[in-house]
Structure formats: C-alpha cells, structure tokens
Amino acid sequence: MNLDSRAMAPSTACVVEQLESDIIFGRLRPHQELVEDALMARFGAKRHIVRAAIQELAARRIVVKPRSKSARVKDFTSTEVEEIYYMRALLQREAARIMPLPSAPDALNALKEVHVRYVAAASVGADQDLIHKLNDEFHLRLFALCDNKMLCKAIAFYTEASNPIRSYGITDASWLRRAIAEHTAMIKAIEDQDRGALETLVVEHMQPSRQRWETMRAGA
CATH class of the missing domain: 1.10.10.10 (Winged helix-like DNA-binding domain superfamily/Winged helix DNA-binding domain)
Structure with missing residues (x-):
C-alpha cells in the first residue's frame, strides 16, 4: 500500500x-x-x-x-425499550434536579447557540444526519449544565442505546416543531430557574419518538 x-x-x-x-x-x-x-x-x-x-x-x-x-x-424488544426509557427518565430528571441554577452564562449561551443552529437546520430541511447531530449536541450541552461528569456519561450511554428508537420521526415536520418548542421551553425554564418545569420537560421530551416507534412496530 x-x-x-x-x-x-x-x-x-x-x-x-x-x-x-x-x-x-x-x-x-x-x-x-x-x-x-x-x-x-x-x-x-x-x-x-x-x-x-x-x-x-x-x-x-x-x-x-x-x-x-x-x-x-439489533432488534429491540418492547421490554428493552421500556427499560432503556426508564433509565433515561431517571437519569435526565436527576440531572435537572441537581443542575445549579442560575446556570453559568457562558455555558447557557453555548446551549442557545446550538439551539439556533438546530432551528436553522430544521427550517431549511437540512440533511437528517446534521439535524440528528445538532439535536444530540443540544442535549449534551443541556445535561452538562448539571456539573456531574459521571451522570452525563450515563445519560449519553442510554441516549446512544436508544438512537434507533428515538430517530423515528426525527425529520418529520410535526416532530421537529415539537422538539424546537420543547428545546425553547427548556432554555426558558433554566433562565427562569424553574426546576420543576425543567424536570418535567426533560422526561416528556423523550416520549414522542418512543410512541412513534411503538406505533410503527405495532403496525409492522
């Protein structure tokens, strides 16, 4: 060679x-x-x-x-999906619970910048891989605000494991509109120091892709 x-x-x-x-x-x-x-x-x-x-x-x-x-x-069973999403909900809610509020301005501004790029990519119908990567980057920066590296590592592990599930509908227009609205609401909850709203949002945000996966598998 x-x-x-x-x-x-x-x-x-x-x-x-x-x-x-x-x-x-x-x-x-x-x-x-x-x-x-x-x-x-x-x-x-x-x-x-x-x-x-x-x-x-x-x-x-x-x-x-x-x-x-x-x-x-890999083909996921319904039980595996339930277990993965249980762990994601547990870990993500905990990250929101311990997140220092107010957040460091530089870290929050970096999160907002990723959100702007995500909205722009979704608005112009960018490549689905780019939308997926920006969505991941948003969540990595969001949970990094909790200042617990091991917790963030665990969140990343279960997020990665759920990739084939949560990707269902990731470029669907209605899914993107909801995702953008919920990302915006998360940023507002952090700015308002509304921990309760943030804890609810980081769990509810996962559900549409899981529900879509379950619906499609039921019809398969």
Whole structure:
C-alpha cells in the first residue's frame, strides 16, 4: 500500500459513524447481517478496521455479535425499550434536579447557540444526519449544565442505546416543531430557574419518538 492509499483508508471512527447513521435512519434494518467482506469492499477498509467498528457498535448496543456468527443489527424488544426509557427518565430528571441554577452564562449561551443552529437546520430541511447531530449536541450541552461528569456519561450511554428508537420521526415536520418548542421551553425554564418545569420537560421530551416507534412496530 502506498502513502496515498493509506491516507485515503477510512478510520474505525469513520466506519462507525456511517454504519450508525445507516442503522439509525433505517438504511440497515433490524436483523440485517453485517458481512465483514462486504463492509471491507464498501469502505475500502482492512478487516481489523471493520471488526473494530463492529465491536464499537456492539458496545453501543445497536449491533449484536453472537459468538462464531456474523454481527447483525439489533432488534429491540418492547421490554428493552421500556427499560432503556426508564433509565433515561431517571437519569435526565436527576440531572435537572441537581443542575445549579442560575446556570453559568457562558455555558447557557453555548446551549442557545446550538439551539439556533438546530432551528436553522430544521427550517431549511437540512440533511437528517446534521439535524440528528445538532439535536444530540443540544442535549449534551443541556445535561452538562448539571456539573456531574459521571451522570452525563450515563445519560449519553442510554441516549446512544436508544438512537434507533428515538430517530423515528426525527425529520418529520410535526416532530421537529415539537422538539424546537420543547428545546425553547427548556432554555426558558433554566433562565427562569424553574426546576420543576425543567424536570418535567426533560422526561416528556423523550416520549414522542418512543410512541412513534411503538406505533410503527405495532403496525409492522
């Protein structure tokens, strides 16, 4: 391999990002097999890169890799969804409960700036991956205001695990309008130091995507 080809070879992170996007937005469906040779050909990647990417996706709980079998896109049971959302509600409410109010001005302004970019992307019908990333960035900055790194890490873990569930409807116009309104309300609750409203919002905000997933699965 020459220097140019090595420079062009994708990193594990790049392969993970693309496969995760494919799973989140339904381009790879539940139970679909992830064949190493096919992924190597698709990405122009070495086998160790593909295997490392699959291991990372398995760690994020969106891919399963049984012993001596090919990896497959995870399919969630209703019980797993209930448990994941129970943990998300528990952790996110706790983050709102302990969040110092008033928040540090610089951190709050950074949250507002992400919200502005999210609204702009949603308004112009931007790429769904961009909308998803901005939505994630908003929530990362929101919960970072609680000043508890381990709690934020736990929130991020369960948020990542719920990606294939919460992505349902993420670019739907009505879903986006509600998300924007609720993000705006969260910022206002922080500014008003209304902890009760914030605790309610961070839990209720999760429900539409879960309900949409349940409805679509019921009709499948």
